[in-house]
Amino acid sequence: MARSSDDVPAWVDLALLPLVNLLAAFAIAAVVIAILGENPFKALWVLFYGALGYGEAIGFTLYYATNFIFTGLAVAVAFHAGLFNIGGEGQAYLGGLGCGLVGLALGGWPPAIVLPLAVLAAMLFGAAWAFIPGYLQAKRGSHIVITTIMFNFIAAALMTYLLVNVFIKPGQQSPESREFDPSSWMPFVHEVAARVGITIARSPLNMSVVVALVASVGVWVFLWRTRWGYALRVVGHNETAAVYGGIAPVRVVIGAMALSGALAGLVGVNAIMGDQHRLILNFTGGYGFVGIAVALMGRNHPVGICLAALLFGALYQGGAELSFDLPRLTKEVVVVIQGLIILFCGAFEGLFRPRLLALFRRAPAPAPAKA
Amino acid sequence: MMVLGAGAQAQEFVPALVFDMGGKFDKSFNEAAYSGAQKFKKDSGVDYREFEVTNETQREQALRNMARRGATVVVAIGFAHATPLQVVAKEFPNVKFTIIDGVVDLPNVQSVLFKEQEGSYLVGMLAALTSKTGKVGFVGGMDIPLIRAFACGYRQGVVAVNPKAEVFENMTGTTPAAWNDPTKGGELARSQFDRGADIVYAAAGATGLGVLQAAKDLGKLSIGVDSNQNHLHPGSVLTSMVKGVDVAVYNAFKDAKAGTWKGGIQNLGLAEKAVGWALDDNNRKLVSAENEKKVNDAMADIVSGKVKVVDYRAGNSCPAK
Amino acid sequence: MGENGVLLLLMIDATVRVATPLVLAALAGLFAERSGVVDIGLEGKMLGASFAAAAVATVTGSPWLGLVAAVLVSMALSMVHAVACVTYNGNQVVSGMALNILMAGLAPTLAFAWFSQGGQTPMLGPGARFAPIVLPFAEALAPVPVLGAIYGRISGHNVLVYIAALSVPLVAFVLYRTRFGLRLRAVGENPQAVDTAGISVAGLRYRALLCNGVLCGLSGAYLSIAHGAGFVRDMTAGKGYLALAALIFGKWRPLPTLLACLLFAFTDALQARLQGAVLPGLGAIPVQAIQALPYVLTVLLLAGFVGKAMAPKAIGIPYVKER
Amino acid sequence: MTARSAPSPSTGEGRGGNNVPPAIELRGIDKRFGPVHANRAISLSVPAGTIHGVVGENGAGKSTLMSILYGYYQADAGEIWIKGRRRDIRSTADAIAAGIGMVHQHFMLVDTFTVLENVVLGVEGGPLLRRGMERARAELERLEREYKLEVDIDAVVGDLAVGLRQRIEILKALYRGAEVLILDEPTGVLTPAEADHLFRILRALKAEGKTAILITHKLREVMAVTDNVTVMRRGQVVATVRTAETSPAALAEHMVGRKVLLSVQRTPAKPGREVLRVEGLQVIDGAGIARVRDVGFAVRAGEIVGVAGVAGNGQSELIEAIAGMRAVAAGRIVLNGQEVATRATHLTPRALRDRKLAHIPEDRQRMGLVVPFAAHDSAILGQQGKPAFNIGPLLNQRGIIDSCQHQMDRYDVRPDDPHLKSANFSGGNQQKIVLAREIETDPDLLLVGQPTRGVDIGAIEFIHRRLIELRDAGKAILLVSVELDEILGLADRILVMNEGRIVGELAAEEADEQKLGLLMAGVARAA
Numbered sequence A: 001m002a003r004s005s006d007d008v009p010a011w012v013d014l015a016l017l018p019l020v021n022l023l024a025a026f027a028i029a030a031v032v033i034a035i036l037g038e039n040p041f042k043a044l045w046v047l048f049y050g051a052l053g054y055g056e057a058i059g060f061t062l063y064y065a066t067n068f069i070f071t072g073l074a075v076a077v078a079f080h081a082g083l084f085n086i087g088g089e090g091q092a093y094l095g096g097l098g099c100g101l102v103g104l105a106l107g108g109w110p111p112a113i114v115l116p117l118a119v120l121a122a123m124l125f126g127a128a129w130a131f132i133p134g135y136l137q138a139k140r141g142s143h144i145v146i147t148t149i150m151f152n153f154i155a156a157a158l159m160t161y162l163l164v165n166v167f168i169k170p171g172q173q174s175p176e177s178r179e180f181d182p183s184s185w186m187p188f189v190h191e192v193a194a195r196v197g198i199t200i201a202r203s204p205l206n207m208s209v210v211v212a213l214v215a216s217v218g219v220w221v222f223l224w225r226t227r228w229g230y231a232l233r234v235v236g237h238n239e240t241a242a243v244y245g246g247i248a249p250v251r252v253v254i255g256a257m258a259l260s261g262a263l264a265g266l267v268g269v270n271a272i273m274g275d276q277h278r279l280i281l282n283f284t285g286g287y288g289f290v291g292i293a294v295a296l297m298g299r300n301h302p303v304g305i306c307l308a309a310l311l312f313g314a315l316y317q318g319g320a321e322l323s324f325d326l327p328r329l330t331k332e333v334v335v336v337i338q339g340l341i342i343l344f345c346g347a348f349e350g351l352f353r354p355r356l357l358a359l360f361r362r363a364p365a366p367a368p369a370k371a
Numbered sequence B: 001m002m003v004l005g006a007g008a009q010a011q012e013f014v015p016a017l018v019f020d021m022g023g024k025f026d027k028s029f030n031e032a033a034y035s036g037a038q039k040f041k042k043d044s045g046v047d048y049r050e051f052e053v054t055n056e057t058q059r060e061q062a063l064r065n066m067a068r069r070g071a072t073v074v075v076a077i078g079f080a081h082a083t084p085l086q087v088v089a090k091e092f093p094n095v096k097f098t099i100i101d102g103v104v105d106l107p108n109v110q111s112v113l114f115k116e117q118e119g120s121y122l123v124g125m126l127a128a129l130t131s132k133t134g135k136v137g138f139v140g141g142m143d144i145p146l147i148r149a150f151a152c153g154y155r156q157g158v159v160a161v162n163p164k165a166e167v168f169e170n171m172t173g174t175t176p177a178a179w180n181d182p183t184k185g186g187e188l189a190r191s192q193f194d195r196g197a198d199i200v201y202a203a204a205g206a207t208g209l210g211v212l213q214a215a216k217d218l219g220k221l222s223i224g225v226d227s228n229q230n231h232l233h234p235g236s237v238l239t240s241m242v243k244g245v246d247v248a249v250y251n252a253f254k255d256a257k258a259g260t261w262k263g264g265i266q267n268l269g270l271a272e273k274a275v276g277w278a279l280d281d282n283n284r285k286l287v288s289a290e291n292e293k294k295v296n297d298a299m300a301d302i303v304s305g306k307v308k309v310v311d312y313r314a315g316n317s318c319p320a321k
Numbered sequence C: 001m002g003e004n005g006v007l008l009l010l011m012i013d014a015t016v017r018v019a020t021p022l023v024l025a026a027l028a029g030l031f032a033e034r035s036g037v038v039d040i041g042l043e044g045k046m047l048g049a050s051f052a053a054a055a056v057a058t059v060t061g062s063p064w065l066g067l068v069a070a071v072l073v074s075m076a077l078s079m080v081h082a083v084a085c086v087t088y089n090g091n092q093v094v095s096g097m098a099l100n101i102l103m104a105g106l107a108p109t110l111a112f113a114w115f116s117q118g119g120q121t122p123m124l125g126p127g128a129r130f131a132p133i134v135l136p137f138a139e140a141l142a143p144v145p146v147l148g149a150i151y152g153r154i155s156g157h158n159v160l161v162y163i164a165a166l167s168v169p170l171v172a173f174v175l176y177r178t179r180f181g182l183r184l185r186a187v188g189e190n191p192q193a194v195d196t197a198g199i200s201v202a203g204l205r206y207r208a209l210l211c212n213g214v215l216c217g218l219s220g221a222y223l224s225i226a227h228g229a230g231f232v233r234d235m236t237a238g239k240g241y242l243a244l245a246a247l248i249f250g251k252w253r254p255l256p257t258l259l260a261c262l263l264f265a266f267t268d269a270l271q272a273r274l275q276g277a278v279l280p281g282l283g284a285i286p287v288q289a290i291q292a293l294p295y296v297l298t299v300l301l302l303a304g305f306v307g308k309a310m311a312p313k314a315i316g317i318p319y320v321k322e323r
Numbered sequence D: 001m002t003a004r005s006a007p008s009p010s011t012g013e014g015r016g017g018n019n020v021p022p023a024i025e026l027r028g029i030d031k032r033f034g035p036v037h038a039n040r041a042i043s044l045s046v047p048a049g050t051i052h053g054v055v056g057e058n059g060a061g062k063s064t065l066m067s068i069l070y071g072y073y074q075a076d077a078g079e080i081w082i083k084g085r086r087r088d089i090r091s092t093a094d095a096i097a098a099g100i101g102m103v104h105q106h107f108m109l110v111d112t113f114t115v116l117e118n119v120v121l122g123v124e125g126g127p128l129l130r131r132g133m134e135r136a137r138a139e140l141e142r143l144e145r146e147y148k149l150e151v152d153i154d155a156v157v158g159d160l161a162v163g164l165r166q167r168i169e170i171l172k173a174l175y176r177g178a179e180v181l182i183l184d185e186p187t188g189v190l191t192p193a194e195a196d197h198l199f200r201i202l203r204a205l206k207a208e209g210k211t212a213i214l215i216t217h218k219l220r221e222v223m224a225v226t227d228n229v230t231v232m233r234r235g236q237v238v239a240t241v242r243t244a245e246t247s248p249a250a251l252a253e254h255m256v257g258r259k260v261l262l263s264v265q266r267t268p269a270k271p272g273r274e275v276l277r278v279e280g281l282q283v284i285d286g287a288g289i290a291r292v293r294d295v296g297f298a299v300r301a302g303e304i305v306g307v308a309g310v311a312g313n314g315q316s317e318l319i320e321a322i323a324g325m326r327a328v329a330a331g332r333i334v335l336n337g338q339e340v341a342t343r344a345t346h347l348t349p350r351a352l353r354d355r356k357l358a359h360i361p362e363d364r365q366r367m368g369l370v371v372p373f374a375a376h377d378s379a380i381l382g383q384q385g386k387p388a389f390n391i392g393p394l395l396n397q398r399g400i401i402d403s404c405q406h407q408m409d410r411y412d413v414r415p416d417d418p419h420l421k422s423a424n425f426s427g428g429n430q431q432k433i434v435l436a437r438e439i440e441t442d443p444d445l446l447l448v449g450q451p452t453r454g455v456d457i458g459a460i461e462f463i464h465r466r467l468i469e470l471r472d473a474g475k476a477i478l479l480v481s482v483e484l485d486e487i488l489g490l491a492d493r494i495l496v497m498n499e500g501r502i503v504g505e506l507a508a509e510e511a512d513e514q515k516l517g518l519l520m521a522g523v524a525r526a527a
């Protein structure tokens, strides 16, 4: 890991510190919960149990985490190329459209053909939606933050149009497409497990989670172990040095955005092929935006992103349980807790850092940094 | 956590309510559902469980959780619950489900639909009868079939009174924010007033609050939706197109408790008094006796079948342009 | 003046109303970003402010007290951002996102706890919000052709619209003509230069964020106690992001930023009037296409004319002297 | 070995009797940056009205010490005495108030500001700019006249050449009424004429009773202008001597702890085939200004061709055009007999590297390295596509690290840890990393820009030796430097550039500093 400080044990930087921050966030959240008249310990227990306490909960947590991994990776890849992609939401939306089209068109085909095609289509559509802002940034200098924000809105308009006017199931009032043929669904993890004789609780968790893990490893290998990833990082840090090093920033910028969009597009596979099995409105549910926090909290590193995604997945699922079991803790309170956690684990990361690092720096001699 | 098994169900009556994405305080149909449930709680002394969905994945989860945790009857608000309910209702054949605004064809599901077009027709008539400019407006949340049905009924009512009347129609947005953007709602209403409309009908959730406010600020009239919103700006809200979601929820709970709950599809309209227009002290002065009579006559005609109000959703088209 | 002229005036009117919160928020962002601190948290601060304004105006019946509350809340949130990003060198984007998410939850929670009206405040009566101000002579001039109509349109907005209009030259003046402005511009470009000139980088950024809080507070208050009449959850509906886009569009300069806000607002007003339009030969244009028009137009303009936006050089990078 | 002849840093002495107290006295200054111990118990005394030199190899802690005096960093321990009074300097504002001014090694200027705005920043004279600016303008014009520090007050700093930017830094200090002026490697970016000019200013200041501290790597300058000189090594003061009583060789030995060869030994060149040919080259920059005009020359295998010139006369653009980083507006470039660039087409930097071109850029931080990358990642910049560093689609991580380790050992990079961040190496060591990378590609043509800028003598000796070795191995080298010593010491032929044109070409034997100086200034023109 390239990022850990040179002079403290890596576990302090990567595990202890986030934990301390998490505790601080929970402490503040506990105060809020107490003010609202609930027992904070009970609430935190429900949150924790509801997220990880039993099979189905874990399934939901991992399902959400899958979405966050995709959008987190998307943000991170762009970030390493020096680009701030706020457009994950729109790219995910389009990704869903891409795989949805495959699901609708090739319903009855063998899964071995449909599923890879669906994944490919999701990536392609997501990439295409990010390609345009990338191209405009590289060639015309149009600021990527504005264009990707705009493309989120355009994607929403496009999808609403398509669902209301084109894909809507006739005679139905809900703007959603017909259901795909079950053969084209991304298999649920509980089904796959059942096939090999393991019983796990039923949840929307589907094989997309494997795609997410593969994507994480892939992104890591790509960024830190290939020349293309190398070129991308050089461009992100120093464009002049990139030109000097024989790298064409224009191509890298466009390529990085396309890759970023492709990763965001995979949300479509998880949500559409894996869970909804039909095209619907708003299935992106803000995952694209939260992906920004996930990426930055995960320090733009796939391992960190997976951990942060897990945290957010747990918050989504545990939060739902929280408002389910403790009616006084409405969905808004859950959002407050999420905000606090992002604030403390992300923004106030430096609050305890110097003290904690100082505590550990004294002990071992400045060892050479390990990769 | 999951101790409530099938055994407990037999004795205990546990009603449950799953709201749609806007949340229970959307000043619109979720809130109507909420007040129906609250009324039931007050009348019967039985508490109910509730959950507000915040993303698409939670719909199925929420319905299943309710059923699994011992709910006797689960009311789901909003058409988007139809597909997940299709799955969950099969899993829990002994649990009663009621869905509002959607159809699920299963024996243990009661599907409640409303003829929004009929209520909208009446307020459309009243708008046309009251308008001095012959121009009226409509502000919808999102361009979806449900909202088009509102708009279409409204247009039919307007045209029935004044075939030459002009109807301006605006949709707020394409994201969920469209239902929560009173600022934009206000602007859309103002744009219609600017073009000469003097009455605007809002069918856009909390966005509609901005429409009502704009009408009030400009001294024009507005028409509320879903709940009776006449009291929000007395003297400025011409009327409200009430949709009896509260009654539907109340009845579902009450019937389930009494054992008279029945599955199947209910398509509720004026005849069932499930939709209608609101006349109370707040808007009394705005509606002349003559207009009141005309609207009530039309209501009787619709109930009797003499006048047919086309449902946009039936053929994806509207006779009144 | 023909009917079209009147409609145009009315559209300009709408443009002004929609642009006001954008202008205030974008100028707020200008202070933060010119000082080198990314502010993606405009949305959250606006939301917090609009809640505070509505809540206090409801309780006290005074819009002015509501305005003060909005400004204070927004400043407090800016200070959270400052402590995180300036003192503790936290990630500025994460901090901003955290504020957005926090306020999206906190504002309705507090509203519910306070007013029990489901996460919104009661509708404000006329006295509790900023009413339109009729400028002097507006009535007298009304009969005068053209001029009367134009002046009539300039007149009749609420006080925050005029504040927003005045804040643009004011901010430009502060930025280009005052000591504070000079230092602000410097610290966003090269904080080391500021530091070695004997000025505290952190102090400057804190002050910039205080200004940011004030303007953001005004923007939020506009939504709930001037244009609107009460707080509704999520009522900012992405305006913070749009303001940020306008700021970037305007290349971090006051006047171009104003123009960008006006452009966004104008296209918005335009799309409201274009909905339902029928193109000869093509039939009715889908509503969604018209709704997407402002965004498409923005992208096209950006790609076609605006060229490369040069951000303040030190933006987003915490100022750390010792590695 | 510590030669403490004159001004002793010990207390008391400076204040006894009617002696003026020293302008600056540092006692026991200690400073750590995390694991790096940059200053160790440093004591230093600078008598008022003198010019005090500070020398030492890269990373010795000179800049750190001065930044502490200037209040930019806080010392972990130690005291600062100014004019015999102990002062608490907690910020640069305190230092400025105490009459200290500093010209930093890396300039502290706001590029988007005008000269005037940069100078008044921090001393605006009131909350509104207008009045203060007018006063400042008058005062600045006076200072410019008095010290002959001409710059256009309303020019935007980003458009100015480095030499001019330094003047602004000096003006800044003077404008703030500095009694003590610290200059951190001021001549690294100056031509001899500009440097001389600077020294005249320093002497003028001294005559007014002001004090100057001069950090430099150029012993010639130390000998020429300073009264006393302090030598630092590895965070410690190893000697403080009167300049008059020492010699460059002695100082150099103090600095590196061994004997150093101050001039390069070389045999005459044996030029072979033509490797690079440039004809009628014209390069136009982003602002539409022609930076290189009608330039033509050739470089043969086995020779070093030096390009001399005042910084900003088109040398950088020339090198970048040959390296494929800039478009060619007219003319052509031929490499190894093959046309590589014309107005119509030009090969990319990558393609040129494939054709055995290597390039040591003049600005290692901006171009040569990726500062936040680990050293081994910086060490493959430009070579990331090389088969040795790749296994199929993947980078050969082991190979890359090994290769970097190997290069670090061969080029004596310190610390020799490939995993360390590139930013954590001192300038000289960063330069060695770049040098190693480029030379080890075994190029036919090596473009070298300012190879020893900011590099200490030990490293300079090494770098010069490597370049000569390379030449002797039959490589063609095009060397751009503003250091005339360097050009005269290394080049076999010398081209002089002025305002984008080649105004003269001299063989090594016939060149001397004076001839070159005249050509560079654009006064003379050689055939």
Ligand SMILES: Nc1ncnc2c1ncn2[C@@H]1O[C@H](COP(=O)(O)OP(=O)(O)OP(=O)(O)O)[C@@H](O)[C@H]1O
Pocket (backbone or CB within 6 Å): C321, C322, C323, D033, D034, D036, D037, D038, D056, D057, D058, D059, D060, D061, D062, D063, D064, D065, D105, D424, D425, D426, D427, D428, D454, D456
């Ligand atoms: N801000 C900083 N944070 C961490 N380490 C630093 C910092 N500044 C300097 N150092 C380290 O402190 C040591 C002394 O650096 P300093 O810049 O004082 O050297 P120097 O003598 O000025 O060298 P040079 O001749 O290259 O300018 C070096 O090892 C350097 O890497």
Ligand SMILES: Nc1ncnc2c1ncn2[C@@H]1O[C@H](COP(=O)(O)OP(=O)(O)OP(=O)(O)O)[C@@H](O)[C@H]1O
Pocket (backbone or CB within 6 Å): A227, A228, A231, A245, A246, A247, A248, D349, D350, D351, D353, D354, D382, D383, D384, D385, D386
């Ligand atoms: N000889 C080289 N000199 C400098 N950079 C190189 C060299 N070879 C490759 N690179 C850089 O390394 C990256 C990957 O190189 P590679 O040759 O594998 O690219 P490629 O497979 O041809 O793909 P593409 O050319 O489409 O980027 C490129 O971004 C390129 O900029």
Ligand SMILES: [Mg+2]
Pocket (backbone or CB within 6 Å): D062, D063, D064, D105, D184
């Ligand atoms: Mg130095």
Ligand SMILES: [Mg+2]
Pocket (backbone or CB within 6 Å): none
């Ligand atoms: Mg290749």
